[in-house]
Amino acid sequence: xxIIETNKLTKKYGKARGIxxxxxxxxxxxxxxxxxxxxxxxxTTIRTLLGLISPTAGSAKVLGYDIVSDSKKILQNTxxxxxxxxxxxxxxxxxxxxxxxxxRNAKCTxxxxxxxxxxxxxxxxxxxxxxxxxRKKVGIVCAVQHSxxxxxxxxxxxxxxxxxxxxxxxxxxxxxxxxxxxxFSSHILxxxxxxxxxxxxxxxxxxxxxxxxxxxxxxxxxxxxxxxSEGTNEYLFKGxxxxxxxxxxxxxxxxxTITEPSLxxxxxxxxx
Amino acid sequence: xxxxxQEIRSQKLPIIIWSLSIGLLIAMCVLMFPxxxxxxxxxxEMFSSMGNFTSAFGMDQLNxxxxxxFYAVEGGNILAIGGAFFAAITGISALLKEEKDRTAExxxxxxxTRVKVVAEKLLxxxxxxxxxxxxxxxxxxxxxLIIGEEFDxxxxxLFHLAYLLMQYEIAGICFGISSFLRKSGLGIxxxxxxxxxxxxxxxxISDDAKSLKYITPFGYTEGSDIINNKxxxxxxxxxxxxxxxxxxxxxxxxxxxxxxNS
Numbered sequence: 001x002x003i004i005e006t007n008k009l010t011k012k013y014g015k016a017r018g019i020x021x022x023x024x025x026x027x028x029x030x031x032x033x034x035x036x037x038x039x040x041x042x043x044t045t046i047r048t049l050l051g052l053i054s055p056t057a058g059s060a061k062v063l064g065y066d067i068v069s070d071s072k073k074i075l076q077n078t079x080x081x082x083x084x085x086x087x088x089x090x091x092x093x094x095x096x097x098x099x100x101x102x103x104r105n106a107k108c109t110x111x112x113x114x115x116x117x118x119x120x121x122x123x124x125x126x127x128x129x130x131x132x133x134x135r136k137k138v139g140i141v142c143a144v145q146h147s148x149x150x151x152x153x154x155x156x157x158x159x160x161x162x163x164x165x166x167x168x169x170x171x172x173x174x175x176x177x178x179x180x181x182x183x184f185s186s187h188i189l190x191x192x193x194x195x196x197x198x199x200x201x202x203x204x205x206x207x208x209x210x211x212x213x214x215x216x217x218x219x220x221x222x223x224x225x226x227x228x229s230e231g232t233n234e235y236l237f238k239g240x241x242x243x244x245x246x247x248x249x250x251x252x253x254x255x256x257t258i259t260e261p262s263l264x265x266x267x268x269x270x271x272x
Numbered sequence: 273x274x275x276x277x278q279e280i281r282s283q284k285l286p287i288i289i290w291s292l293s294i295g296l297l298i299a300m301c302v303l304m305f306p307x308x309x310x311x312x313x314x315x316x317e318m319f320s321s322m323g324n325f326t327s328a329f330g331m332d333q334l335n336x337x338x339x340x341x342f343y344a345v346e347g348g349n350i351l352a353i354g355g356a357f358f359a360a361i362t363g364i365s366a367l368l369k370e371e372k373d374r375t376a377e378x379x380x381x382x383x384x385t386r387v388k389v390v391a392e393k394l395l396x397x398x399x400x401x402x403x404x405x406x407x408x409x410x411x412x413x414x415x416x417l418i419i420g421e422e423f424d425x426x427x428x429x430l431f432h433l434a435y436l437l438m439q440y441e442i443a444g445i446c447f448g449i450s451s452f453l454r455k456s457g458l459g460i461x462x463x464x465x466x467x468x469x470x471x472x473x474x475x476x477i478s479d480d481a482k483s484l485k486y487i488t489p490f491g492y493t494e495g496s497d498i499i500n501n502k503x504x505x506x507x508x509x510x511x512x513x514x515x516x517x518x519x520x521x522x523x524x525x526x527x528x529x530x531x532x533n534s
Contacts, residue, residue, distance in 0.1 A: 073383075084374070086373060103274055
């Protein structure tokens with residue numbers, strides 16, 4: 001079953017484009033990376049799926065429910081971490097986490113406490129005194145504490161230090177192993193490559209490719225770095241290897257490296 | 273009712289500040305009455321020679337020498353301005369502040385329907401205004417009891433009821449308008465309350481503009497009408513309540529479709 005399935009989903013802001021006839025499928029149990037540069041439509045897609053904004057055209061189903069008519073049922077089993085997260089001034093961390101659980105009619109104090117401990121989050125601090133990274137941690141607890149079947153995260157690692165990022169992904173991994181589907185947007189390709197099973201590239205409001213990460217890496221292309229007396233040249237090569245080697249030797253190389261391209265190289269290739 | 277509770281909790285401080293400011297100001301005026309009573313004959317005479325100014329505030333039909341008349345003008349004006357502004361601010365910001373403080377994204381990605389959010393917010397607005405009016409009422413009654421003047425309590429209750437309904441109306445209208453605003457609407461809220469207040473003054477000054485009383489909620493809070501008729505002016509009250517309901521319905525309809533942008 002597809003946990004997220006959009007059908008020509010379109011959102012226009014007046015005349016400006018948000019997303020344009022977007023088709024996206026995310027399977028149950030997937031760990032899905034949603035990649036694209038700023039302004040490509042990542043947040044618009046996520047906000048439309050969650051019912052914060054309504055689509056101009058097209059349709060989408062999340063957890064089998066229609067995003068327009070059954071938003072409440074979707075939200076009941078979804079955890080969401082926005083990219084820029086803000087809370088009510090004057091509330092303490094534990095108040096926000098409790099309020100979030102209350103709004104879901106969920107009792108999950110134990111899980112909330114253990115998450116807060118793992119993320120090194122002080123429950124008695126006022127949320128207005130928190131840094132971006134610490135606000136993000138509160139958001140993570142709110143998104144995960146009720147053990148949802150779908151986790152949607154919008155650029156989740158921004159503001160977190162590397163240690164916390166690792167802890168964060170290990171939490172996501174556990175949730176994924178529990179059966180939750182993870183869908184997160186990012187422009188940091190290395191983290192998508194390390195953690196995700198599948199990924200999609202979005203450009204100008206459209207999905208340009210969506211597949212398993214290993215398939216995306218298997219493009220048949222090679223990343224070639226050739227060092228000559230004139231300087232270093234780096235490029236992607238696809239085709240007959242013999243031809244490549246002939247070409248390189250004709251350049252009088254000092255040094256040569258031929259590697260599998262990283263997701264980042266593939267990504268750059270798509271956007272150039 | 274978690275949204276309702278959260279709303280009341282977050283508004284605790286403004287409620288206390290506004291209630292005590294209005295309540296204590298009224299109480300101070302009432303406590304000054306015994307000293308002023310002896311001079312009130314002169315005041316009445318003075319006001320009667322001031323023509324339009326007197327009628328603008330409905331003072332032409334009130335006797336300043338009695339606590340009831342005095343209270344209707346002094347208490348009435350304080351509660352009219354203070355209460356109307358508070359109601360306007362509360363009504364217009366209940367939904368909007370979630371967007372302004374960027375907490376709407378948090379709230380609306382929880383499994384609560386927009387209708388439920390609007391309903392609980394609306395309920396909290398009415399509750400907050402009611403709390404303010406109860407505190408003000410206690411301050412007023414207390415101060416009148418302290419000075420020990422004879423007072424017609426039926427008028428007192430009708431008078432405060434009229435002001436409570438006036439605040440509900442302004443809050444309801446502002447609440448509806450807020451559903452299609454973005455960011456802060458405080459200026460618009462206060463503007464609406466002020467326009468209503470001045471419309472009533474115009475209606476009081478000019479007989480040709482009397483029909484404005486059907487539009488402004490201050491039409492049914494006129495102290496002289498309440499004291500002389502011992503009832504609320506139903507003909508002004510009904511259009512006001514309809515206006516309030518229209519505001520609320522617009523709020524429900526528009527907020528349901530509103531795009532919450534980051």
